[in-house]
Amino acid sequence: MSPAEVEHLIMQGLPTAEVRVQSADGTHFEALVVAAVFAGKRPVARHQMVYATLGARLGGDIHALSLRTLTPDEWQHQSAA
Numbered sequence: 001m002s003p004a005e006v007e008h009l010i011m012q013g014l015p016t017a018e019v020r021v022q023s024a025d026g027t028h029f030e031a032l033v034v035a036a037v038f039a040g041k042r043p044v045a046r047h048q049m050v051y052a053t054l055g056a057r058l059g060g061d062i063h064a065l066s067l068r069t070l071t072p073d074e075w076q077h078q079s080a081a
Contacts, residue, residue, distance in 0.1 A: 001026055001027070001057065001061040001062060002023070002026065003021040003022055003023045003029065004021075006021045006023075006029055006031065006054070006062065007019045007020070007021045007031075009053055009054055009057070010031065010033060010050060010053045010054070012053065013049075013050075013052060013053025013054075014033065014035050014037065014049065014050070014053060016035060016036060016037070017033050017034060017035035017037075018032075018033070018034040018035070018075075019031065019032070019033050019034075020032045027061070027062065027063040027064070028063055028064045029062060029064065029065050029066070030065075030066045030068075031050070031065060031066070031067050031068070032068045032070070033046075033050055033067065033068070033069050033070075034069075034070050034071070034072055034074075034075045035069070035071070035072075036071060036072055037049070038069055038070065038071045039071045039073075043069065046067075046069035047067050047069060049069075050065075050067055050069060051065075
């Protein structure tokens with residue numbers, strides 16, 4: 001599975017999100033997901049929202065997924081620092 005395919009799946013489930021995915025081997029992925037729907041949610045809930053977009057591919061085609069989930073305000077604050 002390619003990073004572009006993972007990005008596409010996440011964006012289908014979270015259409016207003018900004019998504020960036022990287023992978024060196026096609027099974028271990030790192031994703032940055034910036035979405036307003038994360039506001040007020042704890043990291044675990046945010047990750048569950050992303051996992052839901054990937055369904056059965058998680059643990060199958062996607063062996064491991066490292067997530068960074070931020071709101072647009074959090075992203076802007078981190079980018080400015």
